[in-house]
Amino acid sequence: MNDNRLAFKLVDQLERPLRDLRISVTDRCNFRCSYCMPRAVFGQNYPYLPRPDILSFEEIARVGQVFSTLGVRKIRLTGGEPLLRKNLEQLISQLSLLPNVETALTTNASLLAKKAYALKEAGLNRLTVSLDALDNATFQLMSDADFDVEDVLQGIEEAHRVGFENIKVNCVIKRGVNDHALEDLTRYFKGTAITVRFIEYMDVGSTNNWHAKEVVPAKEMKETIERMFPLKDGEQSYPGEVAKSYRYEDDSGKVGFITSVTQPFCGDCTRIRLSTDGKLYSCLFATTGFDLRQQLRSGASDQALSTMIIALWQKRSDRYSELRQIASGEKKKIEMSYIGG
Ligand code: SAM
Ligand code: SF4
Numbered sequence: 155m156n157d158n159r160l161a162f163k164l165v166d167q168l169e170r171p172l173r174d175l176r177i178s179v180t181d182r183c184n185f186r187c188s189y190c191m192p193r194a195v196f197g198q199n200y201p202y203l204p205r206p207d208i209l210s211f212e213e214i215a216r217v218g219q220v221f222s223t224l225g226v227r228k229i230r231l232t233g234g235e236p237l238l239r240k241n242l243e244q245l246i247s248q249l250s251l252l253p254n255v256e257t258a259l260t261t262n263a264s265l266l267a268k269k270a271y272a273l274k275e276a277g278l279n280r281l282t283v284s285l286d287a288l289d290n291a292t293f294q295l296m297s298d299a300d301f302d303v304e305d306v307l308q309g310i311e312e313a314h315r316v317g318f319e320n321i322k323v324n325c326v327i328k329r330g331v332n333d334h335a336l337e338d339l340t341r342y343f344k345g346t347a348i349t350v351r352f353i354e355y356m357d358v359g360s361t362n363n364w365h366a367k368e369v370v371p372a373k374e375m376k377e378t379i380e381r382m383f384p385l386k387d388g389e390q391s392y393p394g395e396v397a398k399s400y401r402y403e404d405d406s407g408k409v410g411f412i413t414s415v416t417q418p419f420c421g422d423c424t425r426i427r428l429s430t431d432g433k434l435y436s437c438l439f440a441t442t443g444f445d446l447r448q449q450l451r452s453g454a455s456d457q458a459l460s461t462m463i464i465a466l467w468q469k470r471s472d473r474y475s476e477l478r479q480i481a482s483g484e485k486k487k488i489e490m491s492y493i494g495g
């Protein structure tokens with residue numbers, strides 16, 4: 155889509171436009187997924203951000219508005235667990251007023267059954283639910299928390315009931331832990347309006363003890379599914395979509411793969427991230443962020459904020475996943491719960 159409000163084409167060093175803003179609304183979570191916030195690190199004494207450091211809804215809405223004038227067309231709220239942020243629907247109501255901007259939310263769905271109606275009423279456009287297994291034992295092994303698969307499934311059902319369409323389910327596959335979720339989730343959601351996307355386990359952050367041998371490549375995942383149900387190529391929903399999607403040959407729905415490790419998609423990456431405390435990161439794997447909160451709280455005008463963001467984007471040349479082989483292990487990376495998944 156063209157952006158009429160900019161007099162020039164805003165692209166980064168690799169000619170990528172700025173289209174997606176991901177906002178981490180909280181660095182806290184009620185799960186302790188081993189690949190994201192392992193309990194050994196994120197324990198009782200973990201130093202979460204103090205309240206005054208966290209951007210207010212007014213600040214976030216203002217940032218969203220500024221980004222919308224720069225070509226952003228989708229704002230995804232994430233975290234941590236975004237539904238832990240009190241009255242999140244108030245923020246969504248504000249963001250929903252932005253012209254030409256779609257709002258999306260990624261959630262572990264533990265609180266979704268309670269919140270779905272308010273989210274829909276607030277104008278939320280899209281919903282992605284994370285679910286790593288269908289059997290409770292594996293689900294709890296992955297999430298390391300006192301919730302049941304049933305809580306998540308009820309959340310999905312309620313979201314569907316209140317009118318969310320095209321709900322996506324994200325499932326991270328960790329070799330030797332939840333491999334069988336591939337088959338279970340495929341069977342469960344095939345023939346429904348819900349698309350499951352299987353994610354390659356990524357080396358994000360510095361706490362999950364990532365090892366390449368725990369990654370199940372998308373190619374292997376696809377072969378597993380094709381042994382059950384033949385697949386044909388599916389169309390990309392929009393440029394820059396992170397998942398490679400396939401249709402079942404019998405046209406009973408879609409399945410997708412997020413191949414960040416084996417087939418990086420940096421070339422199409424139009425995403426920027428805002429951390430819970432207002433730092434802007436031009437890549438999920440960035441090590442330093444631009445302190446937008448300081449600017450917001452020291453009276454910078456919208457024009458001044460735009461100028462800073464434009465300069466940041468024009469300088470951007472990130473393509474970490476493509477350079478992974480060279481770069482891995484060199485620097486301390488930012489945690490996904492803080493920067494937003
Ligand atoms: N708490 C919410 C949730 O789990 O949906 C939102 C935040 S979470 C960080 C966003 C997404 O990142 C989830 O779908 C999660 O599975 C994914 N994720 C987290 N750590 C990951 C990793 N190491 N590799 C691949 N995906 C990861
Ligand atoms: Fe929480 Fe989501 Fe990270 Fe799991 S993936 S620990 S639910 S933020």
Ligand code: SF4
Binds near residue numbers: 439
């Ligand atoms: Fe985008 Fe960075 Fe991920 Fe590449 S590694 S797709 S540039 S966020």
